Amino acid sequence: MIQSLPGFREFYPAECSLRNHIFRVWRGAVAAYGFVEYDTPLLEPLELFTEKSGDEIVSQLFNFEDKGGRAVALRPEMTPSLVRLVGARVNSLRRPIKWFSIGEQFRFERPQKGRLRSFYQFNADILGVEGPGADAEAIALLIHILCAFGFKAEDFQLRLSDRDLWMYYLEAWSIAEEDRIAVLGIIDKMARRDREETAKNLKPFLADAVDDFLSEVEGLVAIRSLAELEAFMQKARLQKRDLIEERLATWRELLATLSAMGLDPYFHIDLSIVRGLAYYTGFVFEAFEVSGESRALAGGGRYDTLMEKITGQALPALGFAMGDVTLIDLLSEKGLLPKYVEALDVYVVTSGEEPRNAALKDIAALRAQGVQVEYALKPAGFNKQFKQADQLGARYALIYGEEELARGEVTIRDCSKKASFACPHKDLGNVLKAILEEGYWPE
RNA sequence: GCGAUCGUAGCUCAGUUGGUUAGAGCACUGGAUUGUGAUUCCAGGGGUCGCCGGUUCGAGCCCGGUCAGCCACCCCA
Numbered sequence: 001m002i003q004s005l006p007g008f009r010e011f012y013p014a015e016c017s018l019r020n021h022i023f024r025v026w027r028g029a030v031a032a033y034g035f036v037e038y039d040t041p042l043l044e045p046l047e048l049f050t051e052k053s054g055d056e057i058v059s060q061l062f063n064f065e066d067k068g069g070r071a072v073a074l075r076p077e078m079t080p081s082l083v084r085l086v087g088a089r090v091n092s093l094r095r096p097i098k099w100f101s102i103g104e105q106f107r108f109e110r111p112q113k114g115r116l117r118s119f120y121q122f123n124a125d126i127l128g129v130e131g132p133g134a135d136a137e138a139i140a141l142l143i144h145i146l147c148a149f150g151f152k153a154e155d156f157q158l159r160l161s162d163r164d165l166w167m168y169y170l171e172a173w174s175i176a177e178e179d180r181i182a183v184l185g186i187i188d189k190m191a192r193r194d195r196e197e198t199a200k201n202l203k204p205f206l207a208d209a210v211d212d213f214l215s216e217v218e219g220l221v222a223i224r225s226l227a228e229l230e231a232f233m234q235k236a237r238l239q240k241r242d243l244i245e246e247r248l249a250t251w252r253e254l255l256a257t258l259s260a261m262g263l264d265p266y267f268h269i270d271l272s273i274v275r276g277l278a279y280y281t282g283f284v285f286e287a288f289e290v291s292g293e294s295r296a297l298a299g300g301g302r303y304d305t306l307m308e309k310i311t312g313q314a315l316p317a318l319g320f321a322m323g324d325v326t327l328i329d330l331l332s333e334k335g336l337l338p339k340y341v342e343a344l345d346v347y348v349v350t351s352g353e354e355p356r357n358a359a360l361k362d363i364a365a366l367r368a369q370g371v372q373v374e375y376a377l378k379p380a381g382f383n384k385q386f387k388q389a390d391q392l393g394a395r396y397a398l399i400y401g402e403e404e405l406a407r408g409e410v411t412i413r414d415c416s417k418k419a420s421f422a423c424p425h426k427d428l429g430n431v432l433k434a435i436l437e438e439g440y441w442p443e
Numbered sequence: 444g445c446g447a448u449c450g451u452a453g454c455u456c457a458g459u460u461g462g463u464u465a466g467a468g469c470a471c472u473g474g475a476u477u478g479u480g481a482u483u484c485c486a487g488g489g490g491u492c493g494c495c496g497g498u499u500c501g502a503g504c505c506c507g508g509u510c511a512g513c514c515a516c517c518c519c520a
Contacts, residue, residue, distance in 0.1 A: 003493095003510095003511070006510095006512085049520090052520090053520070057520085059444095059518095060519080060520090076520065077520045078520095079520070080520095105520090107519085107520080109518070110444085110517090110518090111512090111513090112513080112514070112515080113513080113515095275520090276518085276519060276520075277519095277520060279520095296519095299520090321520080349478090349479085351477065351478070352477090381476060381477060381478090382476085382477070382478045382479060382480095383476055383477090383478085383479075383480075384476085385479090385480090386479050386480040387480055389479095389480070390480045390481090391480090397479080399478080399479080401477095401478065402477095402478095403478080411478095413479075413480095415480075418479080418480080420479080
């Protein structure tokens, strides 16, 4: 037997049902925020991804040459395609542009916990709006979605950070502009390295100031509140104080908005979040599960310069993405997976050729009305048919037997109450409608 | 790409120092059952013991390789 490829999942009915549940929650939550759905090709020119992320990205792509000799790749993320779509019509799209998508993404990397080679991702982006109001909207949506899945503030926390503030801070330490991304990369890994190694890695950028810098940064990433952050920035020996003051004013605005939205229990400041991507420019955030591994459930941030870099059209933007793999893991751990149940409106039990033909005619009519109906595809005994009805989760059984037919009746049985009554055949449609839609049941 | 660990039925697993034809529970199918779903009983299908090679008179078991799973590293859009 040929197996499926590593890192690719097969969706049996139970898994497909779960996937549908997740998509349903995503779509339901985002609809309340007025985002509209878009989609893009699964297969894109390779260049679309290398342009943004450099050639190193190719090692993590499913890429190949198509029969026309084009270098192509399965999409590893939505943002480049989104930027192309928006860029192409940037002057005719009403602002704010609030778009979301749900799509399969592909990354050629070693599968492990929470990471596969194919996965589904929810993306929501707001384009064309400066200022923290848009950031607050995206953050509120992210929290809303996680709550819609049943998670509580004890289960997850959104960690909020700021790439601008980091850049000003690094500038104040006289770190050259072209080195700042590299330094942030080291800071990102700080928690997973011992202090000596971090110091060694920082040495080329800070020379003798490494120890002072590192000590101060350790204080910075431990900050959890705005008051602490303001105090820190006051105390730190910083040039560019006006830029930092301006940034702190934006922080106050964002936090006041989130607070007014009632979201205080769900987030905290954590400057250790810097995100790997070079293109982030302002507030960045990640949602983490609180217990255990502290895995990231979603992440995003502002990318105000990316649009211009790729399309030549400047447009402020921000967004976040949430994958289904870690989400399912956490839903499972928290007992929040919906139970997989089969449900059916009506199962039709028949006996004999004549009743069966009468039943087939009625089944067609019921189905035409949208009633879910199943019946035994090959004749079987009553017992077997009732068993089948039970297994399919049928709410009601209709019994077409010789006796009923002779009296011009059909027996209607409530499978959960285990109660039946005889219904005149000619009234079946109306009576069944009353039962299914209004809960009617004769005494 | 590095390393650790693991692989027996659809699922969970048992399988003696290497010894005849590889087992159980659950699930599935049929029957007991041509008029009411549980339980029960009977029967059945389903396995290249991941794959390839080696050792041996003999391998599910020992050895090597490989593939896949899982975990960690690297990376993480």
